[in-house]
Amino acid sequence: MEVRVLTGPALDAALDDVAALRIAVFRDWPYIYDGSLDYERRYLESYRNSENAVVVGAFDGARLVGAATGTPLEDHADDFAAPFAETGLTLEEVFYCAESVLLPDYRGRGLGHAFFDAREAHGRALGRSYSAFCSVIRPDDHPLKPATYRPLDAFWRKRGYAPMPGVVAHFRWTDLGDSTQTEKALQFWGKPL
Numbered sequence: 001m002e003v004r005v006l007t008g009p010a011l012d013a014a015l016d017d018v019a020a021l022r023i024a025v026f027r028d029w030p031y032i033y034d035g036s037l038d039y040e041r042r043y044l045e046s047y048r049n050s051e052n053a054v055v056v057g058a059f060d061g062a063r064l065v066g067a068a069t070g071t072p073l074e075d076h077a078d079d080f081a082a083p084f085a086e087t088g089l090t091l092e093e094v095f096y097c098a099e100s101v102l103l104p105d106y107r108g109r110g111l112g113h114a115f116f117d118a119r120e121a122h123g124r125a126l127g128r129s130y131s132a133f134c135s136v137i138r139p140d141d142h143p144l145k146p147a148t149y150r151p152l153d154a155f156w157r158k159r160g161y162a163p164m165p166g167v168v169a170h171f172r173w174t175d176l177g178d179s180t181q182t183e184k185a186l187q188f189w190g191k192p193l
Helices: 008-025 037-049 078-086 111-125 153-158
Strands: 002-006 054-060 063-072 094-102 130-136 162-173 182-192
Touching: 002 008, 002 111, 008 037, 008 054, 008 063, 008 094, 037 063, 054 111, 063 111, 078 162, 094 111, 111 130
Parallel strands: 094 130
Antiparallel strands: 002 054, 054 063, 063 094, 130 182, 162 182
16 A cells, blocks of 8 residues: 655546545445536546645555545635635635545555645645535434444544534535435534644
8 A cells, every 4th residue: 555645747647536436435425425427527627726736645556545635725616615704714724625535445544544644734835724624414314324334523533623613515416316416514624733
C-alpha cells in the first residue's frame, strides 16, 4: 500500500478513478447514492479547476483503492459555503476535507488517518486555520439503514473534530431505488488547524 498526495496533472489524471470509487463506496449507507460517471465528472470538475485542490490516493500497486479530496472552501460548491455565513469564519480560513472513499477490503489499516493527516497538512500549507467536512444526516429509522451500521463519529472526534451547531449544507443526489434527485442535509464538522 502506498498513500500519495496528488495535485495538478496527477490529480487531474486520477479523477475518473476517484469518480468510480465514489460511485462504488457511496452506494452503501448512509449515502445510498445512485451515481453515474457523467454526474461524477461534473461534480469533480471543481477539483480540476482549483489550483489548490488535493487528492490523497491510496494505491495497491497501480490500482487506486481509496481517495480523499480537499479544496479551499471558496473553491467548492456554493451549497457548501453558504452555511458558514453565521460562523464568524471566512471562507478563506477554511480548508474543506470533502469525501473520503475507501474500498471495504482496505479499511481498518490506518488509511483514514493518513487521508486526514495529508489533507490537514495541505490546508495548513495554504495558510488555512480551520478544517471542515460534512456528513449526511439520515433518520435512525430509515428502512435501508443496516442493523450493523457503525457511524464514524468516534473516529472523527478522536481526530479533534466536532459537529458545528447549526452549520448544515443541503445538496441533491439520487438515492438507490429513486428516479430523481432529492435534497439531503449534511452536518458540518470542524476543528482548528
